[in-house]
Amino acid sequence: xxxxxxxxxxxxxxxxxxxxxxxxxxxxxxxxxxxxxxxxxxxxxxxxxxxxxxxxxxxxxxxxxxxxxxxxxxxxxxxxxxxxxxxxxxxxxxxxxxxxxxxxxxxxxxxxxxxxxxxxxxxxxxxxxxxxxxxxxxxxxxxxxxxxxxxxxxxxxxxxxxxxxxxxxxxxxxxxx
Numbered sequence: 402x403x404x405x406x407x408x409x410x411x412x413x414x415x416x417x418x419x420x421x422x423x424x425x426x427x428x429x430x431x432x433x434x435x436x437x438x439x440x441x442x443x444x445x446x447x448x449x450x451x452x453x454x455x456x457x458x459x460x461x462x463x464x465x466x467x468x469x470x471x472x473x474x475x476x477x478x479x480x481x482x483x484x485x486x487x488x489x490x491x492x493x494x495x496x497x498x499x500x501x502x503x504x505x506x507x508x509x510x511x512x513x514x515x516x517x518x519x520x521x522x523x524x525x526x527x528x529x530x531x532x533x534x535x536x537x538x539x540x541x542x543x544x545x546x547x548x549x550x551x552x553x554x555x556x557x558x559x560x561x562x563x564x565x566x567x568x569x570x571x572x573x574x575x576x577x578x
Contacts, residue, residue: 447568449540456508457540459548465561467554469569472562474545477538481529489556490549497524503546511543537576 442460443453450460460468487493490500503511518528529535548554
């Protein structure tokens, strides 16, 4: 099962060090048409969408319906992250925009920063590795920010969403206890 494989390797990911001269990915512009023309969905498993590399990704139907993780990511981002990083990942006077971070950094680096935190100059991102309100929904937050960074969804609450699958519900219940 691919999901199980991804969760097993997650522990190894947190041990990966960040580059000493970490770039400020959040401020680098993303041109979806040129830099990342499409995020191909390679497969779907239990209501979750993945790339060929088993990385979670978003899926948006022609009518604008977003997958459950993207919708959940919007909700979880605004519950835990927007206080510092501003609505819709657009940044604030307190912390930089991060809608581009999920695109520029990629999944594993994004995961590492959220779990372990990071200090760059006088900017400090606290660690959230022990916060179940973040960790149980980290893929959701990543997928949402990736969709925002690639301009696949506009600002604001997505208008239409897929139903939450039984598989996602079970994983959430198991994670939250």
